[in-house]
Amino acid sequence: MRRRLLVAGLAALPLLVLPLVAAAPLAAATDLAPRAAKFIEARGSDVIAIVNGPGSVEEKREKVAAILRDSVDVRGLAQFVLGRHWRTATEPQRREYLSLFEQVLVRNLSSRFGELTGVTFTVARNQMVSEEEAVVSTVVTRPNNPAVTLDWRVAEVGGKPKIVDVVAEGTSLRITQRSEYGAVVQRSGGMDGLLNAMRQQLAQLEQAAPQR
Amino acid sequence: MTYRLPVRYAAALGALALLAGCNTPPPASDPEARAEYFETNDPWEPTNRVIHFVNQGFDTLLLRPAAEAYRIFVPPPIRTAIGNVLDNLLLPRSAVYHLMQGNPKLAGENAARFVINTTLGVGGVFDLASDMGINGRFEDFGQNLAVWAGTTNGGPYMVLPLLGPSNLRDTFGRGVDLFTDPFAYILGPELRIARTAISAVDSREQLIEPLDALKASSIDYYAAIRSAYIQQRDRDIRNEGRIQRRFFNWDGEVRLGPQR
Numbered sequence: 001m002r003r004r005l006l007v008a009g010l011a012a013l014p015l016l017v018l019p020l021v022a023a024a025p026l027a028a029a030t031d032l033a034p035r036a037a038k039f040i041e042a043r044g045s046d047v048i049a050i051v052n053g054p055g056s057v058e059e060k061r062e063k064v065a066a067i068l069r070d071s072v073d074v075r076g077l078a079q080f081v082l083g084r085h086w087r088t089a090t091e092p093q094r095r096e097y098l099s100l101f102e103q104v105l106v107r108n109l110s111s112r113f114g115e116l117t118g119v120t121f122t123v124a125r126n127q128m129v130s131e132e133e134a135v136v137s138t139v140v141t142r143p144n145n146p147a148v149t150l151d152w153r154v155a156e157v158g159g160k161p162k163i164v165d166v167v168a169e170g171t172s173l174r175i176t177q178r179s180e181y182g183a184v185v186q187r188s189g190g191m192d193g194l195l196n197a198m199r200q201q202l203a204q205l206e207q208a209a210p211q212r
Numbered sequence: 213m214t215y216r217l218p219v220r221y222a223a224a225l226g227a228l229a230l231l232a233g234c235n236t237p238p239p240a241s242d243p244e245a246r247a248e249y250f251e252t253n254d255p256w257e258p259t260n261r262v263i264h265f266v267n268q269g270f271d272t273l274l275l276r277p278a279a280e281a282y283r284i285f286v287p288p289p290i291r292t293a294i295g296n297v298l299d300n301l302l303l304p305r306s307a308v309y310h311l312m313q314g315n316p317k318l319a320g321e322n323a324a325r326f327v328i329n330t331t332l333g334v335g336g337v338f339d340l341a342s343d344m345g346i347n348g349r350f351e352d353f354g355q356n357l358a359v360w361a362g363t364t365n366g367g368p369y370m371v372l373p374l375l376g377p378s379n380l381r382d383t384f385g386r387g388v389d390l391f392t393d394p395f396a397y398i399l400g401p402e403l404r405i406a407r408t409a410i411s412a413v414d415s416r417e418q419l420i421e422p423l424d425a426l427k428a429s430s431i432d433y434y435a436a437i438r439s440a441y442i443q444q445r446d447r448d449i450r451n452e453g454r455i456q457r458r459f460f461n462w463d464g465e466v467r468l469g470p471q472r
Contacts, residue, residue: 177436
């Protein structure tokens, strides 16, 4: 307990000193957390409205995909997930990887549209977790299901807030996915093996798409 | 001769696991690969994958169907009551472990919770302590070891037969936990087996959706589970997870407590 207090104290120290040293940049940075909260609230409502609204699954998927492309730092996430293999990948490999990554992301979400029926969420709180990243906590409630806490990591990318990670009950999407992709690259003998696995996964997700 | 089948099966499995061998660290000339190797911390991966495969079979054929049957046939309020009783039994040991971790406040809360829910809550069925704002936080010996060692690194990752993901620290912790549970001495053998079985089904029932989702979205389920296990244990050790509360309604609602 005492050690945790000490750590908390040490962590708080820069917060006390920084405003004196550099008031202006800090003000700009602290502004991100509340903006990120508004951003998550707006985007979340948009997605839920589309999913629960009229239209075919394909139409909904297209609309949600557009929101994802706009609100998620897809390229940054894709690069983080590939880790050290990004640098050794060739240009065509990178291009195909980025394209597949985005499609898998969209398909993964659209395959779970059914679960989004009747979903409500509340934005619990927001805070800066590093100099560049804010975390917005949301509690997602579904009928007949335990509530789930989703923490959205948001960073400023190209002057706009973008989602860089989702943490579901303490499990980070980007960290889990990086561990997976690293394992696949290693076990399937390189980048081409990974691209193959991603193509297969995409085909499976497309097949499993709900027909409504 | 049918009785020999499991033995043969086990022997074959053991041989397979041995054949699978272990991963060796990449050469020093590739520092990034080396860093990844130590971060993943899974030198026994080939063996682990074999055990994971068998565990998955067991899960698909037995545990997950049992969890689904539990959800379908046992009404939500009764599941809540059962879950509360099971949770309550974990509190005395958790209180002692909190003390051993130098955390008297949480130890006191767990102990008070146990006393209140066991007496007023009729053997733990009703979670009155939560109404009073006294929350529990479960500890195991693996977490003690982590706190004493001052690191969340639990050594090489291990997949245990039937029990699933673990690591060197937590495997040892599980062994110690077998002897430090007071109810292991108080309850008779039938009750002990029933408790273990129902705990397993209850835990699996709560994980039906999360694990299905993880499986559906992963391209390497083994690696996804491994990463999720490490992240979840980190959170348990730092006492950052949210406290769950089961509610007595027909939705079988489980709500999360406030974040600490």
